[in-house]
Amino acid sequence: MWEFPGGKIEQGETVEACLQRELREEMNISITPYEPFGVNDHFYGSTHNRLFAHMAKYISGEISLVDHDEYRWVERDQLQEYLFVPADIKFVEMLQKEA
Numbered sequence: 644m645w646e647f648p649g650g651k652i653e654q655g656e657t658v659e660a661c662l663q664r665e666l667r668e669e670m671n672i673s674i675t676p677y678e679p680f681g682v683n684d685h686f687y688g689s690t691h692n693r694l695f696a697h698m699a700k701y702i703s704g705e706i707s708l709v710d711h712d713e714y715r716w717v718e719r720d721q722l723q724e725y726l727f728v729p730a731d732i733k734f735v736e737m738l739q740k741e742a
Contacts, residue, residue, distance in 0.1 A: 645715075646728045647696065658695045669711065672704035681737050685730040696734045 650665040652658060659676040666674050676697040683694045706714060717725070719738045727735050 644728045645725045646731050647734060648711075649694070659697065662697055662699065666699075667704075669709050670704070670714070671707040671709070673702040674699040675702055681734060683730065683733040685733075687730075692730060694730055694734075696737075 648666055648669055649662060650669070652661040653664075656664070658679075662676050663674060666672050676699045678698040680696040680698050683696070685692050685694060708714060715725070719741065722735050722739055
């Protein structure tokens, strides 16, 4: 399954700082988040996850995956071709509505 990059917010960290850190750690790229995109409260059984999505600008770095096997840059209208993890489906739907 496919998922958007990101991870857990550390103590005292902002959502934006978390996203910057996670993309640096997971993909070796620098980004600047510039606009909140959405929030999704998702439950895996009794475990609650609150996911925050942001629009971001790529700044620098060549993608080098650390925790993942593959990555894809796709157009919004191509998202339906991929099977996403349940927690990210709301964001996929939101992106498709904006297309």
